[in-house]
Amino acid sequence: xxxxxxxxxxxxxxxxxxxxxxxxxxxxxxxxxxxxxxxxxxxxxxxxxxxxxxxxxxxxxxxxxxxxxxxxxxxxxxxxxxxxxxxxxxxxxxxxxxxxxxxxxxxxxxxxxxxxxxxxxxxxxxxxxxxxxxxxxxxxxxxxxxxxxxxxxxxxxxxxxxxxxxxxxxxxxxxxxxxxxxxxxxxxxxx
Amino acid sequence: xxxxxxxxxxxxxxxxxxxxxxxxxxxxxxxxxxxxxxxxxxxxxxxxxxxxxxxxxxxxxxxxxxxxxxxxxxxxxxxxxxxxxxxxxxxxxxxxxxxxxxxxxxxxxxxxxxxxxxxxxxxxxxxxxxxxxxxxxxxxxxxxxxxxxxxxxxxxxxxxxxxxxxxxxxxxxxxxxxxxxxxxxxxxxxx
Numbered sequence: 075x076x077x078x079x080x081x082x083x084x085x086x087x088x089x090x091x092x093x094x095x096x097x098x099x100x101x102x103x104x105x106x107x108x109x110x111x112x113x114x115x116x117x118x119x120x121x122x123x124x125x126x127x128x129x130x131x132x133x134x135x136x137x138x139x140x141x142x143x144x145x146x147x148x149x150x151x152x153x154x155x156x157x158x159x160x161x162x163x164x165x166x167x168x169x170x171x172x173x174x175x176x177x178x179x180x181x182x183x184x185x186x187x188x189x190x191x192x193x194x195x196x197x198x199x200x201x202x203x204x205x206x207x208x209x210x211x212x213x214x215x216x217x218x219x220x221x222x223x224x225x226x227x228x229x230x231x232x233x234x235x236x237x238x239x240x241x242x243x244x245x246x247x248x249x250x251x252x253x254x255x256x257x258x259x260x261x262x263x264x265x
Numbered sequence: 266x267x268x269x270x271x272x273x274x275x276x277x278x279x280x281x282x283x284x285x286x287x288x289x290x291x292x293x294x295x296x297x298x299x300x301x302x303x304x305x306x307x308x309x310x311x312x313x314x315x316x317x318x319x320x321x322x323x324x325x326x327x328x329x330x331x332x333x334x335x336x337x338x339x340x341x342x343x344x345x346x347x348x349x350x351x352x353x354x355x356x357x358x359x360x361x362x363x364x365x366x367x368x369x370x371x372x373x374x375x376x377x378x379x380x381x382x383x384x385x386x387x388x389x390x391x392x393x394x395x396x397x398x399x400x401x402x403x404x405x406x407x408x409x410x411x412x413x414x415x416x417x418x419x420x421x422x423x424x425x426x427x428x429x430x431x432x433x434x435x436x437x438x439x440x441x442x443x444x445x446x447x448x449x450x451x452x453x454x455x456x
Contacts, residue, residue, distance in 0.1 A: 154451060188382075220446045252407065256415075260447060
């Protein structure tokens with residue numbers, strides 16, 4: 075029987091992030107991460123398939139935060155209303171307590187092209203999940219893709235601002251500023 | 266002195282794509298690609314840093330096709346006009362002759378998560394290059410990001426339609442349909 079200590083995963087994630095930031099991602103082994111919190115490599119691999127997944131384990135929770143916004147939207151909401159609702163809901167994931175963690179994680183990713191690739195695909199996956207959920211609500215194919223990817227785009231731009239040094243605004247305030255900018259830029263489109 | 270036969274790179278790319286599609290990406294070696302066109306592994310590595318880069322060597326040409334559209338735009342063009350101009354210009358890259366090649370390439374990428382990651386980062390890089398070019402034209406920071414990433418988003422959605430089995434429309438016709446859809450979706454934004 076596997077002993078499953080509450081919080082073990084989070085302790086491993088925190089230790090990994092500190093080691094990656096201090097020594098470099100490539101230079102840190104799964105064994106070292108486990109040892110940093112008094113655990114064995116075997117325990118590490120009960121929680122994560124590999125070293126890289128320590129940094130990406132939150133993907134499902136992030137997707138769920140977006141999808142919660144779709145579930146909460148009114149039945150008659152337009153595709154862009156749904157996208158904005160998903161964005162507002164994702165903001166609950168990025169509270170001020172998480173900001174320094176997110177900043178540190180990004181610095182590790184920025185230093186490693188393979189991690190940048192994985193992060194880029196994470197956002198593609200988020201867009202696909204959102205697009206699928208919009209189709210499930212009856213939104214037409216290309217409309218669903220556009221609305222879903224607008225949400226992911228606004229998320230990515232907002233996130234980069236949110237973790238910038240000295241930035242004080244909440245994630246929600248920033249992401250709504252990005253949405254307004256999307257409105258301003260696309261308002262110039264010939265319709 | 267290195268002998269540089271015109272067309273060698275393209276012959277290697279074509280051979281690689283056929284081998285990747287027939288046998289699988291993982292199962293194909295650089296040596297086999299080179300031998301398929303009567304060349305040595307050494308010649309292969311004069312053209313490509315590794316096997317993966319055979320699939321991604323066109324990134325700069327794609328970026329240049331987008332940037333050409335910015336150079337051609339009138340001085341007073343709005344950010345979204347610039348984005349649309351870049352998209353129209355990128356269409357020159359995707360003529361009908363390239364469609365079956367692009368379709369085959371995508372089938373290889375879809376079968377391999379590591380290639381999907383690389384492809385996702387390619388589009389992130391394209392967005393950064395476009396955003397930088399818009400800033401160089403004096404477009405404000407967040408506006409440049411929004412306009413650039415709208416272009417990349419429209420490109421990605423259009424590309425997926427363009428390579429779909431049975432699709433007959435030109436890349437430009439499809440990408441302009443996506444731009445109209447962006448206008449329709451964002452037209453519902455409260456302004």
